[in-house]
Amino acid sequence: MLAAGWPAAQADEAVIRKNLAERLPNLPKIDEVTRTPVAGLWEVRAGTEIFYSDEQGQYVFTGELLDTAKRVNLTRERIEKLTAFDVAKLPLKDAITIRQGTGARKVFVFADPNCGYCKRFERDLMAVKNVTVHVYLFPILGPDSTAKSRGIWCAREPAKAWRDWMISGTQPPAVPAQCDTAALERNLELGRRHRVQGTPAVVFEDGSRAPGAIGTAEVEKRLVAAAAKN
Numbered sequence: 232m233l234a235a236g237w238p239a240a241q242a243d244e245a246v247i248r249k250n251l252a253e254r255l256p257n258l259p260k261i262d263e264v265t266r267t268p269v270a271g272l273w274e275v276r277a278g279t280e281i282f283y284s285d286e287q288g289q290y291v292f293t294g295e296l297l298d299t300a301k302r303v304n305l306t307r308e309r310i311e312k313l314t315a316f317d318v319a320k321l322p323l324k325d326a327i328t329i330r331q332g333t334g335a336r337k338v339f340v341f342a343d344p345n346c347g348y349c350k351r352f353e354r355d356l357m358a359v360k361n362v363t364v365h366v367y368l369f370p371i372l373g374p375d376s377t378a379k380s381r382g383i384w385c386a387r388e389p390a391k392a393w394r395d396w397m398i399s400g401t402q403p404p405a406v407p408a409q410c411d412t413a414a415l416e417r418n419l420e421l422g423r424r425h426r427v428q429g430t431p432a433v434v435f436e437d438g439s440r441a442p443g444a445i446g447t448a449e450v451e452k453r454l455v456a457a458a459a460k461n
Contacts, residue, residue, distance in 0.1 A: 243286045247273055250288030267296060267305070279313045279426060281306055314426040316438045322421070323365060325414040327389045332361035336454050341369040341422055341432040344379040344396060344403075349431045352444035353397040359450050366393060367418045369430055377415070379403050385410035436461055 244264040251258055259277035264284075267274050273284050275291070282293045295306040321339060338356075342349040356364060368384055370376035379396065382403030386392035395401035406412075422432070433441045433450075435457040441449070 243273065247275065247284050247286065247288040251275070251284065251291070254288070255291075268298070269296070272296075274309070276313070279310060279424070281309055281313075310426070314424070316425055316434050316440065318434065318436055318438055321365070321434075322417065325417050325421075326365035326367050327383070327393050329364040329366065329390045329394070331357070331359065331364065334361065334363035336362045336458065337365065337436050338362055338450070338454065339365045339367065339434040341367045341418070341427050341430055341434075342397075343370055343372045343376050343430045344368070344383065344393075345370075345372045345376045346430045348444040350397050352431045352433070353394065355444070355447045356450065357394075357398070358447045359454070362454065367421070368415055369418055369422055369427065369432075370415060371419070371422075371430065378406075380415055381406045381410070381412050384412055384414060 247264050248261055251261065259280065261275055261277055263276040265274050267283065271286050273286060275282050275284050282291055283296065284291045295304055297304055318339060368380040370380040382405065383389055383392045383396060385406050386404050392403050396403055429442060431444055433445065435453050437457040437460040439453065439457065441453060
């Protein structure tokens with residue numbers, strides 16, 4: 232029996248939380264339980280992971296929920312919203328900053344030094360005018376990527392070391408004994424939080440992102456679109 236004045240929706244949420252916690256003890260901490268447009272179906276969110284449950288927490292499933300009438304992937308929309316970047320909150324101290332021309336426009340790039348597509352994107356990016364590029368070293372391709380990232384980050388001129396390696400193939404300098412590379416771990420955690428799963432991952436000032444090495448014309452187009460939104 233429901234307590235007087237306790238809405239049914241709140242009761243269902245409590246039941247789902249209780250039953251899932253008891254029956255699936257290895258389940259990550261549930262952050263949110265909300266109704267979906269489907270009667271009797273609830274969205275359960277743990278971090279940026281989404282799955283679905285009936286109103287008793289007896290049946291759960293993972294997958295994508297589609298609205299066929301509107302032709303909308305509701306799951307994907309939700310995840311994109313959860314993992315969207317608020318560029319005003321990005322930690323610039325953990326990025327290598329490169330200014331081209333006036334630097335009036337901004338783009339944020341998650342890149343691995345051993346990523347071939349990142350190297351191609353870096354070459355194309357050099358042709359974009361009046362932009363400030365914030366590069367987040369994101370070593371996900373193995374130990375050598377971490378070693379190169381450390382060398383670049385600890386260089387006397389990190390921006391020069393980055394472009395020397397990415398454009399010219401000049402090996403990064405040796406890592407000095409006293410160098411704080413904690414930024415690299417913070418970058419990896421930042422990427423995980425926002426589901427950056429490959430490189431390059433390019434983020435624009437309006438928070439939109441482009442996975443993969445887009446060409447100069449597409450970068451320019453997206454910079455203009457981002458500026459219009461802001």
